[in-house]
Amino acid sequence: MPGFLASLLLPVLMTMAMRFRKKSRLRGVAEEVGGEPGVTRRNQRFPALVETPWEGATTLAALFEQACEKYADQPLLGTRTLISVESEAGPDGRSLEKVTLGPYVWISYGQAFEKVKLFSSGLLEFGHVKEEKIALFAETRAEWLIALQACFRNNITVVTIYASLGEDALAHSLNETEVTTVICDRKQLKKLIDLGESLETVRRVVYMDDDSDKSTLAACAWQLESFSNIEKLGKGSTAQAHFPNASDIAVIMYTSGSTGLPKGVIMSHRNIVATIAGVMTVVADISPKDVYIAYLPLAHILELTAETTMCAAGVAIGYGSPLTLTDTSSKIKKGTKGDVGELKPTLMTAVPAILDRVRDGVRRTVEAKGGLAKRLFQTAYRRRLGAVEGSWLGAWGLERVLWNAVVFKNVKRVLGGRLRGMLSGGAPLSGDTQRFINICLGVPIAQGYGLTETCAGATFSEWDDTSVGRVGPPVPHCYVKLVDWEAGGYLASDKPLPRGEIVIGGPSVTIGYFKNQAKTDEVYKTDENGLRWFYTGDIGQFHPDGCLEIVDRKKDIVKLQHGEYISLGKIEAALVVSPYVDSIMAHADPFHNFCVALIVPSQTALENWAKRVGQEYNDYADLCQKEESIKEILKSISQTAKQARLQKSEIPSKIKLLPDPWTPETGLVTAALKIKRENIRKAFAEDLKKLYQ
Structure with missing residues (x-):
């Protein structure tokens, strides 16, 4: 009888122990700091803020060069071969472009570094002056990252512009920063030409595609050269690299903001390197064994910091696009593998809208099958959901193995089948979608919170935290503070959870807005200790374990009649x-x-x-x-x-x-x-x- 009772009680006791352990674990702790009064938290594992991933890596140029030396023979940049492009009639009669893509072709860290050196020298031979700014205006691809690092090698400030930016916003961004050289892809070259004389300072254009349309090239009024020819110019150059300092401006990033013309956020090398250092401490065991799928806009701070972090850790980066990501993506020719199916990544960053589509796509497939398959899926999902929200043992024990093998194995293949972790950022992720990813893909998904003005990640939920609706504790490179917003009724003294406007402080907080001192002074503050703070306009609350939850936004609140x-x-x-x-x-x-x-x-x-x-x-x-x-x-x-x-x-x-x-x-x-x-x-x-x- 004692043995029988023990067999019944042991799982219950272990479950209670795990629940208590999870509940009592601190992830963010209180910190006394300067500036406006409020409630401040830091990451509990690091008493002091981290600023560099390792000694000597104080700039993006130094970090990249050191990583290339360390991982010289490891694959770095992978691009799929384009086999064919065809047109098909869609359901509504409109013509749809479909592509057939082949396997990934890779270049190593060492080969990428050689390309960076050649392209950097080639830009100077092409006539670009180091004190002038270069704009990167292209879809996410390997050449984008090579060009970025090439500019850093000669301390050239890069202006990043979304490929989807409208004409007025594009002209504003290029003219305001007085860009003289634009590096772009085939599609964006046409947009530049259409703007013509409205671009006041552009004198040189580098296009990434050697097969660009000749009539388009002929219509260009600026000095024009291909990406590959710039590399060739670099072979004969005697110019020496001119490396930046940590305080030098690395990037002016134009956001496709939700109101008005875009604002340019000024980022130093120190700002971005601090975020990389912080993220490398919280992403579990990131190493050269990992493969990362890159498809989000590199002109967005989320993807830029993600890819530069991957480079620092020796990870292989395979490039794709939202239109070719999965086997059923809109641009993929039937019978062709999507990017994730071909690459089989282990790490992935996504915005909630992408994850919502993955969730909805799987649900539509299950609904279409109906019958026994549908009932089995619903039963498995219900059981796994109860396990995840119940006990740690249920979430990760034998039942998980069973349902993964019987039901969810095919779902995991939607994103390649090898994912071990995901990061969601850019917007709030619904609890429903987070649970769906946890269960059907069998991977932890961490929510990150940050802004362009804070170089992305300010908080990052840890992969062993299965709660929903929260964005985790502060990343070790910054502090997170809640200050009173009396007009909205959110106070740091609120019980049981302190609430208020979220303010981010630390080395990742950027310099300000380009040529907009009034707006800079409005939302950036420097305290009596010299620490830089950014007032986000978001409203948050701290949980007892130090994790942050976003509960509101000042601009989104309306008072009804x-x-x-x-x-x-x-x-x-x-x-x-x-x-x-x-x-x-x-x-x-x-x-x-x-x-x-x-x-x-x-x-x-x-x-x-x-x-x-x-x-x-x-x-x-x-x-x-x-x-x-x-x-x-x-x-x-x-x-x-x-x-x-x-x-x-x-x-x-x-x-x-x-x-x-x-x-x-x-x-x-x-x-x-x-x-x-x-x-x-x-x-x-x-x-x-x-x-x-």
């Missing part, structure tokens, strides 16, 4: 979980007592519903206008809102369904797929007005 405050960002983050919602923008008129929403529905989900209930329609746009469609989606988002515990005033009373997706090209979302609230408001002003009539 009867005095209730609602957060538009909070509403959007909750309702995007609905299976019918691809994109959403909540809107509130302060002269009314309810909010409304613009929704881009999931076409597959809405059409499947129409088929199931026998709803007739002419085309998808017509389906979005149907009163029955609106009622169905209103019902769905109301259920989702209740599950998220939104208040009645936070649930949209009326919605407008929009058939066309919001993309960076339409100017309605950023390159990181965050909504541009002002642009959407202007584009659909009449629709919003009608919702309130």
Whole structure:
């Protein structure tokens, strides 16, 4: 009997012990700092802020050169061979470009370093003067990173510009920084030529594609040369490298902000290196054994710091694109492997919109199979969800092995089958999607929080933390402070959890905004100890273990007619979980007592519903206008809102369904797929007005 009782009690006792251990573990601890009063936390493992990954790596140029020496024979940059490009007719009759891609072709760290040296010298032979600025204006690819490091080698400041930036914003960015040389790909070269004389200081253009259209090249009025020829110019150069100091400006990064013209954020080498140093301490066992899939915009601080961190650790970087990422991506020819299927990465960075699509794609596949396969998936998911949210033993024990082998093995192949960890950044990740990735892909997913102004990662949830809705403790290179925002009712003295505006301090906090001292002085402060702080405008709260949760944003809060405050960002983050919602923008008129929403529905989900209930329609746009469609989606988002515990005033009373997706090209979302609230408001002003009539 004692043995029988022991066999029953042991798992319970172990589970309780693990729960207590997880609950009691501190991840962020209190710290006394200068500046405005508030509640401050630092990473519990590091009493002092880290600033460099190792001694001597004080600049991005030094870090890259030392990594290339250390990992000279390891693969660094991988690019897929393009076999063919074809056009196919889509479901709506429009022509769609489809590509057939071959295997990855790699160059080593040592080979990449030689290319960097040649390209750096070649730029000077081409006529670029070191004191002038160079703009990188291209999609993410190996040449982008080579060009970046080549500029650093001669202490040339790089202006980074999103490939999806509109004409006015592009001209503003190039003219404001007085860029003289632009390095671009084939597609962006056409945009530059179209702008013509509106670019005031550009004199030289380097294009990355040797097979660029000759008529396009002939139309270029500037001094023009190919990327490969710049390398050849470098072979005959006698110019010596001119290395930067830690305080020198490395990058002026133009954000595709949600309002107005983009602002240029000034980043020193010290700023970016500090983030790399911090991230390398918290990403588990990152090493040359890892393979990283690179497909997010390198002009975004999230991807730039991710790739430079991978370089520092000897990781192989394989390049892809959002349109060719998986076997079912829109640009992939049927029968061709997507980038992750070919590369089989072990590490991946993603924005929530990408992960939401992965989740929705798997769910659509399961729904289409139906029958026993659907019931088995639902049972497995339910069991695994209970295990993950219950005990550590259930989350990682024998049951996990069983369901992974029987049900989730094929799902893991969607992203290559070898992932051991993911990072989500750029926007809040829904708890539903986080759990889905944990369960179906069988990997931990860490949420990161940071801004361009703080060189990305300010907090980073650790991979053994299975809680949802939080963004982790401070990364060891910075402090995180909460200060009172009395107007919004958020105070550092709040109980049980201190709340307030999130303020980031440390060596990763950037210099300020380019040629915008007034805005710089508004949100950047230097305390009595010389420490730099950035006021984010985000509202957060600290949990007892020192982890941060984002709960609001100052700009997203609207006061309704009867005095209730609602957060538009909070509403959007909750309702995007609905299976019918691809994109959403909540809107509130302060002269009314309810909010409304613009929704881009999931076409597959809405059409499947129409088929199931026998709803007739002419085309998808017509389906979005149907009163029955609106009622169905209103019902769905109301259920989702209740599950998220939104208040009645936070649930949209009326919605407008929009058939066309919001993309960076339409100017309605950023390159990181965050909504541009002002642009959407202007584009659909009449629709919003009608919702309130």
